[in-house]
Amino acid sequence: MNFSRINLALTLIILRISFIMADPTLENLIEYEQLQYYPEQLSILEEIKRNPLNVNSASALELKKLPWLDDTKISIIITARTSKPLINRNSLIEIGLNRDTIKEIIPYIRFQKQKNYAISSRYRLEYNTKDAATFNSLKCYQKLLYEYKAFRLGFVTQKDCGEADYLDFYSYFLEYQGENFIDKVILGKYRLRFGRGLLFASQTGIAKTANIATFNRDPALMKGYSSSFESWDLEGAVIKFKTPYFQLIPFFSRTGLDASLEDDRISSFREDGIHIDDSNKNNLIETISGLRLIMPLSDLKISLTSILQNYSREFAEPVFRKDQFLSGLDFSLDKNDYIINGEICYYEKKTAGIIGFTWKQDIFTNLFMFRYYPDKFPNWHGKPYYSSVKTNEIGFHYGLNIKVNPGIKIKTYFDTWKNPRVKYWEKMPTSGTEEFLQIELGRKKSKLNLVMGHTKKQKYINIIDSKIRDIDSFTGKFTYSHSIHKFVLKSGLYFKQEYILPEKKYQKGLLFYQYLKIDLNDLILTGQVSCYHSDVLIYSRLPGLNGTILNRQFSGDGFVYVINLKYKFLSHFEVQMAVLGNSNKEKGNYLGIQLKMDF
Amino acid sequence: MKLITIIFIMLLTNTLTSIGLNIPSSALMNGCSNISLLNDQPSAFSSNPALLNPGIESTASYLYNISDLPFYGLHINIKYRNLGWSGNLSYLNHSLYKEISAITGLNLDLQYLRSGISIQYLHVNISGYSQKGVLLINGGISWDVGKLTQSFYWINITSSCIKKNILPVYFVGECCYNWDNAISLAIGLEKERDFDFSYRFGCKWQFFPFLGLTSGYQYQPERLSFGVMFKLIKCRLDYSVRTHKELDLTHYLSLSYELFKN
Numbered sequence: 022m023n024f025s026r027i028n029l030a031l032t033l034i035i036l037r038i039s040f041i042m043a044d045p046t047l048e049n050l051i052e053y054e055q056l057q058y059y060p061e062q063l064s065i066l067e068e069i070k071r072n073p074l075n076v077n078s079a080s081a082l083e084l085k086k087l088p089w090l091d092d093t094k095i096s097i098i099i100t101a102r103t104s105k106p107l108i109n110r111n112s113l114i115e116i117g118l119n120r121d122t123i124k125e126i127i128p129y130i131r132f133q134k135q136k137n138y139a140i141s142s143r144y145r146l147e148y149n150t151k152d153a154a155t156f157n158s159l160k161c162y163q164k165l166l167y168e169y170k171a172f173r174l175g176f177v178t179q180k181d182c183g184e185a186d187y188l189d190f191y192s193y194f195l196e197y198q199g200e201n202f203i204d205k206v207i208l209g210k211y212r213l214r215f216g217r218g219l220l221f222a223s224q225t226g227i228a229k230t231a232n233i234a235t236f237n238r239d240p241a242l243m244k245g246y247s248s249s250f251e252s253w254d255l256e257g258a259v260i261k262f263k264t265p266y267f268q269l270i271p272f273f274s275r276t277g278l279d280a281s282l283e284d285d286r287i288s289s290f291r292e293d294g295i296h297i298d299d300s301n302k303n304n305l306i307e308t309i310s311g312l313r314l315i316m317p318l319s320d321l322k323i324s325l326t327s328i329l330q331n332y333s334r335e336f337a338e339p340v341f342r343k344d345q346f347l348s349g350l351d352f353s354l355d356k357n358d359y360i361i362n363g364e365i366c367y368y369e370k371k372t373a374g375i376i377g378f379t380w381k382q383d384i385f386t387n388l389f390m391f392r393y394y395p396d397k398f399p400n401w402h403g404k405p406y407y408s409s410v411k412t413n414e415i416g417f418h419y420g421l422n423i424k425v426n427p428g429i430k431i432k433t434y435f436d437t438w439k440n441p442r443v444k445y446w447e448k449m450p451t452s453g454t455e456e457f458l459q460i461e462l463g464r465k466k467s468k469l470n471l472v473m474g475h476t477k478k479q480k481y482i483n484i485i486d487s488k489i490r491d492i493d494s495f496t497g498k499f500t501y502s503h504s505i506h507k508f509v510l511k512s513g514l515y516f517k518q519e520y521i522l523p524e525k526k527y528q529k530g531l532l533f534y535q536y537l538k539i540d541l542n543d544l545i546l547t548g549q550v551s552c553y554h555s556d557v558l559i560y561s562r563l564p565g566l567n568g569t570i571l572n573r574q575f576s577g578d579g580f581v582y583v584i585n586l587k588y589k590f591l592s593h594f595e596v597q598m599a600v601l602g603n604s605n606k607e608k609g610n611y612l613g614i615q616l617k618m619d620f
Numbered sequence: 621m622k623l624i625t626i627i628f629i630m631l632l633t634n635t636l637t638s639i640g641l642n643i644p645s646s647a648l649m650n651g652c653s654n655i656s657l658l659n660d661q662p663s664a665f666s667s668n669p670a671l672l673n674p675g676i677e678s679t680a681s682y683l684y685n686i687s688d689l690p691f692y693g694l695h696i697n698i699k700y701r702n703l704g705w706s707g708n709l710s711y712l713n714h715s716l717y718k719e720i721s722a723i724t725g726l727n728l729d730l731q732y733l734r735s736g737i738s739i740q741y742l743h744v745n746i747s748g749y750s751q752k753g754v755l756l757i758n759g760g761i762s763w764d765v766g767k768l769t770q771s772f773y774w775i776n777i778t779s780s781c782i783k784k785n786i787l788p789v790y791f792v793g794e795c796c797y798n799w800d801n802a803i804s805l806a807i808g809l810e811k812e813r814d815f816d817f818s819y820r821f822g823c824k825w826q827f828f829p830f831l832g833l834t835s836g837y838q839y840q841p842e843r844l845s846f847g848v849m850f851k852l853i854k855c856r857l858d859y860s861v862r863t864h865k866e867l868d869l870t871h872y873l874s875l876s877y878e879l880f881k882n
Contacts, residue, residue, distance in 0.1 A: 467765055554816045
């Protein structure tokens with residue numbers, strides 16, 4: 022009885038104290054709900070939503086436009102940002118703003134660092150147990166980027182497994198971003214991507230994708246080379262001049278490449294960048310001089326590019342000259358209902374071209390695309406439409422995207438191609454067709470993705486047994502993801518079946534995976550388990566370190582698991598660790614550690 | 621004292637009335653093609669650590685109706701708020717081969733998401749040859765999406781070995797659609813290391829509060845199963861039968877008592 026009374030008394034005291042100590046912002050919250058906004062205020066908020074305020078630079082008067090911030094909160098923000106920039110939602114929590122206020126103001130603010138400089142660095146170590154016997158088996162990568170006002174300085178190094186030199190691959194650049202006639206200048210190593218990528222492209226070219234928007238995205242790029250891919254970098258200088266009527270990009274590069282040689286002549290370029298034996302490293306000097314002219318004419322943009330390539334050695338194929346002159350024209354016409362874009366390139370009486378026509382109508386978006394790459398067309402820096410395609414191909418692609426509603430999207434395409442020239446030996450033409458269907462259901466929390474693809478190839482080289490044969494393959498992918506609070510769960514099933522015509526036999530494979538992600542703001546834990554039983558190569562994407570590709574192809578029987586841990590600390594640091602375990606001892610287990618620092 | 625009496629009666633009853641043995645951990649698992657999501661009894665934990673149903677369950681059977689292969693099991697699950705504990709014991713007794721499996725583990729229930737991890741001690745005694753004990757770790761997760769319940773569990777995460785032979789490693793994904801409180805339909809995909817995928821389908825129909833039916837089908841290898849459930853207050857009796865391609869029918873009997881339920 023006495024205890025009950027004491028409990029009651031204590032409860033009352035605690036309640037009273039809680040009432041006295043209640044956060045004064047609670048009253049403000051109640052006020053917010055009762056606020057009746059006038060149309061003028063609404064239009065101001067709409068305007069701010071379109072151009073959010075930078076909390077690190079907005080004046081007190083500007084911040085006052087947000088009705089959820091009173092004078093006290095504004096002074097808290099201004100005081101806090103002078104000592105340390107506010108970088109995200111957590112920064113606002115740390116300085117004492119309550120979560121409800123933050124939730125309200127988030128659509129109207131942005132976190133842009135108001136400072137003249139920025140330093141970003143990344144250090145990565147990777148190790149695979151299968152390389153234990155190899156000397157210098159660690160793979161090391163570091164990237165350092167320093168920004169000061171309009172300047173950007175970068176230094177990247179990479180050493181692959183088995184390489185002794187920590188500077189086996191390095192990149193350096195100084196980039197200047199101007200605001201007037203000189204728009205951009207890069208000295209050092211850089212990369213270019215122009216037009217549809219026939220002359221200069223990214224590593225993979227334009228991927229064959231069901232997403233039509235990807236094809237129409239303007240791929241133009243000119244930036245310092247900060248990638249870990251050890252190929253396709255240019256070394257020298259590039260400048261972009263910009264006027265209201267035209268843009269001009271002269272560029273020069275002189276760099277060393279790895280080439281496979283036959284009788285001291287170039288038989289092919291090597292892309293792997295691995296130099297366990299240094300004898301072939303940079304055994305070829307490539308010199309490129311080029312000029313690009315861009316003419317923006319309202320909705321139409323036309324560009325002309327000319328390049329002169331010189332190699333220090335002759336080619337084994339007499340078609341390829343030591344001095345090569347390539348020229349190209351690319352264009353893009355972007356109207357509301359349709360987009361036409363393409364590129365035509367010319368080399369030694371050979372013309373390569375790609376043209377796409379995108380047409381939108383209500384919920385439908387159509388893409389008609391035609392491509393033609395003649396045999397033996399230079400494709401070292403430029404990549405054709407699809408990365409696995411080299412040259413000698415004529416193809417047609419029709420894609421259709423249907424957005425029934427935000428929760429239902431259907432993407433499909435049909436692709437057919439033919440290699441008009443003899444490819445492997447005499448009287449063996451290669452051709453193929455591909456049909457693809459992707460259905461995406463669900464929106465934010467739950468998503469269902471069903472993918473089906475069918476490919477028929479004639480005279481195709483099978484990777485496993487290196488035999489030339491006709492092949493008819495069917496692939497199916499089923500993934501279902503669901504988010505519960507801080508958890509993301511994803512289950513996936515991949516199926517692949519190949520029918521090999523000369524032997525008249527079926528080969529099939531199945532891979533099942535389960536993915537789990539736990540996001541605790543500063544700590545993110547990701548895990549995936551995949552098990553497979555397959556006669557054919559079956560592909561799975563694995564959650565590796567940020568900035569790396571940990572995708573694998575499997576065959577046979579086995580399982581693989583990945584655990585990825587990412588932890589952010591002291592607001593500037595992020596450490597990430599990925600562990601991959603494999604039932605197949607020959608493929609080995611993998612460990613990757615990465616440290617990221619941003620100031 | 622009450623608990624001990626119940627356990628004793630259950631063990632005694634099962635031992636006396638058992639008419640078969642099976643690999644699944646209980647009669648309900650046997651009757652629905654070994655799909656753990658359809659198992660609402662304590663034995664579910666021994667297959668899938670993500671599932672913890674408070675209570676006591678005792679099981680007994682003869683494997684493939686072979687009287688020389690008696691199999692007994694006892695499962696106890698306790699749950700306190702979000703946290704659950706499970707203890708499981710099974711015993712396979714043959715004059716030439718004896719196997720004891722003791723599983724204990726913890727389960728965390730976050731309303732829509734459940735996860736669990738268990739440690740299994742497996743002791744094998746091959747008459748006149750060797751005795752060997754090994755520890756295995758199993759784990760699982762289960763989550764709800766409306767009427768859909770999904771689960772994934774991994775048996776023998778550590779790929780533990782006995783005499784340099786890796787014990788079976790299983791990966792199982794399951795999905796169950798709860799049509800209403802009475803009908804549940806489930807599919808399962810099982811992958812055992814070095815074997816092809818196996819597919820399972822199962823359903824459970826509780827058409828009266830005291831009476832229910834289960835059935836299941838497994839593809840690769842093909843097996844059919846049927847079961848019946850009787851419930852009286854907190855006690856439940858399950859009986860099921862399952863076919864085998866080459867061997868005799870497997871009968872299974874389980875008796876359980878629901879306790880400590882929130």
